[in-house]
Amino acid sequence: MPADLPDDAIRIRNLYPVMKCDRSVWKRIIALCRKGDEASVSAAEDLAKACTSRTTRTRALHIGALRKRVMRRAFLVQQKRDEHVTADALRTLADRADTILNRYGKTGAIPSNRYPSIVRDLSDRNKEAYATIAQGFQAALRAAVKVGLSHSMQNAEAVVAHARGKTTEQEWADLELVYRSGCYVYVPLDEADPLNQQLTYAPSSNVFKKLFKGALKDTMTAGLFGKSKRVSSRVWDLRGQNMAQMKRLVSGGIARGEDPATISRAIRGLLVQPKTLRGAARADATPGAGSYRSAYANAMRLTRTETNRAYILSDTIFADKKGWNLIWQVSAGQREEDECDDLGGKEMTPEEFADNYPQHPQCLCYSILAPKTEFDSPLSDTPADPE
Numbered sequence: 001m002p003a004d005l006p007d008d009a010i011r012i013r014n015l016y017p018v019m020k021c022d023r024s025v026w027k028r029i030i031a032l033c034r035k036g037d038e039a040s041v042s043a044a045e046d047l048a049k050a051c052t053s054r055t056t057r058t059r060a061l062h063i064g065a066l067r068k069r070v071m072r073r074a075f076l077v078q079q080k081r082d083e084h085v086t087a088d089a090l091r092t093l094a095d096r097a098d099t100i101l102n103r104y105g106k107t108g109a110i111p112s113n114r115y116p117s118i119v120r121d122l123s124d125r126n127k128e129a130y131a132t133i134a135q136g137f138q139a140a141l142r143a144a145v146k147v148g149l150s151h152s153m154q155n156a157e158a159v160v161a162h163a164r165g166k167t168t169e170q171e172w173a174d175l176e177l178v179y180r181s182g183c184y185v186y187v188p189l190d191e192a193d194p195l196n197q198q199l200t201y202a203p204s205s206n207v208f209k210k211l212f213k214g215a216l217k218d219t220m221t222a223g224l225f226g227k228s229k230r231v232s233s234r235v236w237d238l239r240g241q242n243m244a245q246m247k248r249l250v251s252g253g254i255a256r257g258e259d260p261a262t263i264s265r266a267i268r269g270l271l272v273q274p275k276t277l278r279g280a281a282r283a284d285a286t287p288g289a290g291s292y293r294s295a296y297a298n299a300m301r302l303t304r305t306e307t308n309r310a311y312i313l314s315d316t317i318f319a320d321k322k323g324w325n326l327i328w329q330v331s332a333g334q335r336e337e338d339e340c341d342d343l344g345g346k347e348m349t350p351e352e353f354a355d356n357y358p359q360h361p362q363c364l365c366y367s368i369l370a371p372k373t374e375f376d377s378p379l380s381d382t383p384a385d386p387e
Contacts (some may be wrong), residue, residue, distance in 0.1 A: 006036070009029060009030050010334075012044055012045050012048045013026075013048075016049065016051070016052045018051075018058055018061045018065050018345075020329075020330075021061070021345040025048070026345065029048060032047070056163055057163065059163075061327065063159065063162040064155050064158050065329060068151065068329070068366060071151040071154065071155070075144070075311055079140070079304065082136065082307065083300060085133065086133050086136060086137070086296075086299045086300065087300075089129045089130075090129060090272060090299065091271070093129040094264075096125045097267045098260075100118060100121045100122060101118065102260045109254075109258065109259055110253070110258075110260060111254075114254075115251060115254055118250055119247055122243070122246055122250070123243055126239060130238065133235060133299060134235045134236075137302075137306075144314075145311070145313070145314050146212060148215070148311040149208065149317070151314075152319070155315075156318070156322065156369045159368075159369060211317050211321060215310070215313055215314050215317045218317070219306075234302055235302070238299055241298070242270070242271075242295040242298075245270055245295065246267055246270065249267055250263060270294060272296055301361050305358060305361045311366075312353075312367055315366075316350040319350040319353075319369055322371075325347050325369075325370045325371075326347070326353040326368070326369060327346070327347050327348075327367065328340075328343040328344055328346050328367060329344065329367060331363075331366075333364070338359075339359045
């Protein structure tokens, strides 16, 4: 198992994310932070500061990374709201399953000859639930693409603005980017019109529409981890898997002579509890490869993975249009080195980035746009490690 990163290394990485572009510097920072003494940690932070401020380009990318992280948080809040559609659909399915089971088992244990009728009714309700999930899922993907494109444009503007000397890191907190009269402009926060700001999510330009259409098409048709299945097909796979698990719970419960309430609790655990099941639900549910023992967890896994990918795909589409590269940024919450950390700070072409993202389900890594120019020459050398 990979060792956890030192707390100071995580703090420094999150304060100076762009310094990971220099892999040798990042390794030295980790080594210094593992020593744990004040002098070594201070030296590690000095390394990060120097790496970040080395050139106009690295300073501009630093501003872009900080800005993108803020926008990324806003997207994750939206993603959390979108998840309620899935959670509510599965909760409703659990309630309906309870009604069905009680209808056929009014006198206690459910007779075995009622099993086909129960399965038929559960199947109908299961189809309805996953139709709702599919509809909400596709809406969430559209929103992720649209927001991702808007954030890509804002991220690019932040990098270029800083590189051209339009703003500084200190001034950034007092400025906002809005879409006015066909272009993006910086204005003081107190002048930012919420209605104009909303237009940055859905610009009416033909270029934005073309990018959105292309990104959405790629999102809906591309397979995760090289698989050929479309997004909609994976939702129906979950529907079939969930129905098979419910059938096992019902048949097992009837065979054991359990009452409707006991079987209903097992099904509710399958549909509502996000982490683990208990009792008969855990004993009877047999997950497939890469699956959880919870329909809720499986649905959330797919939703989070694909909406994150749609958001990142927008960056690759925009970067390709601009002729820029992308730099891999690990999630601020990542505490151990893994396959994502190996890519952290690496500058890639849009095609390379799209081929590598995500590295695993529910990946929270993100990207920042990087123009193919140095802007100027290095300003300072990286300081040496302390003796």
